[in-house]
Amino acid sequence: MPIRSHDTLERVRRIIPNAQLAKSRKGDFINAGAFSNRSDAERLTRQLRDRGFDARVEYIN
Template sequence: MLRFQASRRLRPTGVADAQTLNLLGVNTAGSFDRVNRYYVAIPSQGADTLSRVRQFFPRAVAKKSRLGDYVEAGAYPNVERAEQESNFLRTKGLDARVAYR
């Protein structure tokens, strides 16, 4: 799994998350939001926030909410995994936090 993720420019975690499953051809679209309720959000600090996050999470997307613009680095089924990824981004100087939908 690690080798597959690295070869596809995903962060190699060894876990078949939604991004990995998508590349494997497994359809997670219908249940993604229902299953992956915890997500890592980085408040947008300008035009370069998305590109900075994508250095580590290539499939990160820019989003909007009533609280402001942010980048979603990924979504996860449990808070522990989301916290792990948030902490990783914090070590890279990004203001990452875990949110629940």
């Protein structure tokens, strides 16, 4: 998830306590977890989007 405000990580951690800040070429973002099963990642993404976050699944190999 892109960081939209100074409290984004705190708000995400209310739902996903292990969420971490991360960096990419596109900028800083919040990593809400790593999944071996894409459907699990999609399920979490839907939960976060339902709460107003700009969540998406990113494939990293």
